[in-house]
Amino acid sequence: MNRAPGTPARTCGNVPGGVRPPVRRRVPRPFPDRYTSVAHDRIFTLFLAVAVVVLLARALARRLRTPDAILLVVLGVAAGFVPALPAVVVPPDVVLLGFLPPLLYHAAFFSAPRETRADAVPIVALAFGLTTVTTVAVAATVHALLPAVAWPVALAFGAAVSPTDPVAATAVLQRLGAPPRMVTILEGESLINDGAALTIFGLAVEAIGADFTVAHGAGRVVQIVLGGVAYGLVLGIVIRRVRRWITDPVSQIIVSLVTPYLAFVPADRFGASGVLATVVAGFSIGTHGEGFLQPASRLVGATFWRILTFLLESALFVLLGLEIRQIVRQPGGETWAKVAVVAVAVSAVVIGVRLLWELGNGPLARTVPGGRRSQTGLGWRQRLVIGLGGMRGAITLAIALSLPDTVGDERGTLVVLAALVVLVTLLGQAPVLPVLLRRLGLAEPARRRAEAMLARKAGLQAALARLDELAEDEDVDEQTAEAFRQMLELRLERVRYLLDRKDADRDRPAPNSRRVRTELVRAQRAKLRTLYRKGRIGAETYREIVRELDFEDPTAIKG
Structure with a gap:
């Protein structure tokens, strides 16, 4: 607050120098700093311990084949x-x-x-x-x-x-x-x-x-x-x-x-x-x-x-x-x-x-x-x-x-x-x-895989039958029908091959199939990165196709 010229400053006899210092209002804090810091440290330490134990248990469970x-x-x-x-x-x-x-x-x-x-x-x-x-x-x-x-x-x-x-x-x-x-x-x-x-x-x-x-x-x-x-x-x-x-x-x-x-x-x-x-x-x-x-x-x-x-x-x-x-x-x-x-x-x-x-x-x-x-x-x-x-x-x-x-x-x-x-x-x-x-x-580790293959075979056969019905009713042109027919028949042929293998081998993928599929997906990923770096495709297109490749990648984690 400004004083008029010549007005003496307000003094306080029991304050050194006689001038009252400015009043500082203390803002109340909900928790003292030291308690807040301790609580945060405990929560962080506990969270970190849980995360480390979970990661270590997952790694050991895969190696020891033991339940998590x-x-x-x-x-x-x-x-x-x-x-x-x-x-x-x-x-x-x-x-x-x-x-x-x-x-x-x-x-x-x-x-x-x-x-x-x-x-x-x-x-x-x-x-x-x-x-x-x-x-x-x-x-x-x-x-x-x-x-x-x-x-x-x-x-x-x-x-x-x-x-x-x-x-x-x-x-x-x-x-x-x-x-x-x-x-x-x-x-x-x-x-x-x-x-x-x-x-x-x-x-x-x-x-x-x-x-x-x-x-x-x-x-x-x-x-x-x-x-x-x-x-x-x-x-x-x-x-x-x-x-x-x-x-x-x-x-x-x-x-x-x-x-x-x-x-x-x-x-x-x-x-x-x-x-x-x-x-x-x-x-x-x-x-x-x-x-x-x-x-x-x-x-x-x-x-x-x-x-x-x-x-x-x-x-x-x-x-x-x-x-x-x-x-x-x-x-x-x-x-x-x-x-x-x-x-x-x-x-x-x-x-x-x-x-x-x-x-x-x-x-x-x-x-x-x-x-x-x-x-x-x-x-x-x-x-x-x-x-x-x-x-x-x-x-x-x-x-x-x-x-x-x-x-x-x-x-x-x-x-x-x-x-x-x-x-x-x-x-x-x-x-x-x-x-x-x-x-x-x-x-019986092969039982579930064989059951899944039989279900896929039945589903693919049903899809082929429905495709023939659509083609007969002229709901789809012959060129499109042929493209889908070839795709479905290729999948059906692979399923039949896996079902015809010996029972002892059913729980393992076909020879080299996993490696081939992995290499094909890697080639597509590499090409996508090149197209994105050269500005041929945008970020949204890049992420969309990467998500599609994630479903095809045999190394993806299965839940």
């Missing part, structure tokens, strides 16, 4: 003991609300509808019957070995360790060409048993420290199951109608990404099963997807979801490994010797009950309507593999971490037990599956 899930957990546990890495504690809600809905939706959307309906009896028996039996057996074991654990708490823990995680098992089965029916049963079981386990867990938690009647429990089961299924069906119908009018692939992806959360969160909020709602909605939309999704949307959507689920599953397994360091430091009020004994006992019960159920329920299942037909082709060899395919994963740890603090000192012990059961089943059962499949004669 096993190496992700092993390397995650090893990384968890690196002093420079921050402690990791993943809130259960992050797993149950952040990771679980899209993973369930993807599995349900891309499930095999005909095969799932055909195997409904064994899937439902495993998902509901085995989950309930495992819960009770584990609860009885824990209550007997740890008398301080009350029955409701023991049942909640039994529900936590009962759901399976099929990622490692199905990866082994698909890589070795096992009968697809076993994969369908394992995946179908895991879709439903999460909902069954969470239902039992919720009822057991309600019974902790409160009066709980059988009538109340039965009413809650009806509300949870029927409410989740009904809401999932309604949402599936609504989403199908909405997506029918969307032609933009990007918009289709956005709707598909929002759908699992629209299914899970409202159902869970209103007391129904979010898991069942998500599974039913995904299955309903997926079985009708070919009718309302455009080819471009299906192609882009499948690629997007394949990458998303890989990232979610990888991050989940790595975080599981990193978090185990924090969990094992707090064994509760029990000694490590006692915890180890109980962990071995619970793991034995989890594995043993599943094997006994799978090997012994065949005759019982035949008494159920439709059971005799559903059991055809499921001999003791297939049942043994399915029995050993029930590894536990991150969902078990997430449910165990959801145990309320009212449980008391036993909560820490039970969380540690859940983590140890996950490690024992994942690291103990998954490596046995490849050996077992080969010994039992269930590994």
Whole structure:
């Protein structure tokens, strides 16, 4: 502010020099710099650790021919003991609300509808019957070995360790060409048993420290199951109608990404099963997807979801490994010797009950309507593999971490037990599956390739027949028809050649064919780069043709 000439400056007696300094207003900061810096450093370090572990696990999995899930957990546990890495504690809600809905939706959307309906009896028996039996057996074991654990708490823990995680098992089965029916049963079981386990867990938690009647429990089961299924069906119908009018692939992806959360969160909020709602909605939309999704949307959507689920599953397994360091430091009020004994006992019960159920329920299942037909082709060899395919994963740890603090000192012990059961089943059962499949004669790597070739042959023959009809009706001129006929006949000739080869050679490409195709694609890429550098084509044209060549390149990564 300007003073008039001759006006003395304002002074302040207690300020050196007598002149009041200008007032500086301090702008409040939401977080102190040092705390913000520390938080950012922890997040960056954790993100970098997850990325390094995932990349290293992928590289080792290809060399060792081992499922990614096993190496992700092993390397995650090893990384968890690196002093420079921050402690990791993943809130259960992050797993149950952040990771679980899209993973369930993807599995349900891309499930095999005909095969799932055909195997409904064994899937439902495993998902509901085995989950309930495992819960009770584990609860009885824990209550007997740890008398301080009350029955409701023991049942909640039994529900936590009962759901399976099929990622490692199905990866082994698909890589070795096992009968697809076993994969369908394992995946179908895991879709439903999460909902069954969470239902039992919720009822057991309600019974902790409160009066709980059988009538109340039965009413809650009806509300949870029927409410989740009904809401999932309604949402599936609504989403199908909405997506029918969307032609933009990007918009289709956005709707598909929002759908699992629209299914899970409202159902869970209103007391129904979010898991069942998500599974039913995904299955309903997926079985009708070919009718309302455009080819471009299906192609882009499948690629997007394949990458998303890989990232979610990888991050989940790595975080599981990193978090185990924090969990094992707090064994509760029990000694490590006692915890180890109980962990071995619970793991034995989890594995043993599943094997006994799978090997012994065949005759019982035949008494159920439709059971005799559903059991055809499921001999003791297939049942043994399915029995050993029930590894536990991150969902078990997430449910165990959801145990309320009212449980008391036993909560820490039970969380540690859940983590140890996950490690024992994942690291103990998954490596046995490849050996077992080969010994039992269930590994048929050439079967899937031969099936695909037969399907391609039938499709090409149908295309040639349709082309002849179009030519006869004069809907296409003879020159165009001849060009397409030559292209289709060349493809058909190649398929016939591959089918005529010996069975032992069907899982390998034709001699030198891969190298020739690679060289042809490289020649086209080189010519494209030359045309672009000389200004003969623009950037958009260059990228468009490069994308087309990516689909033809035999070295491209197949999902």
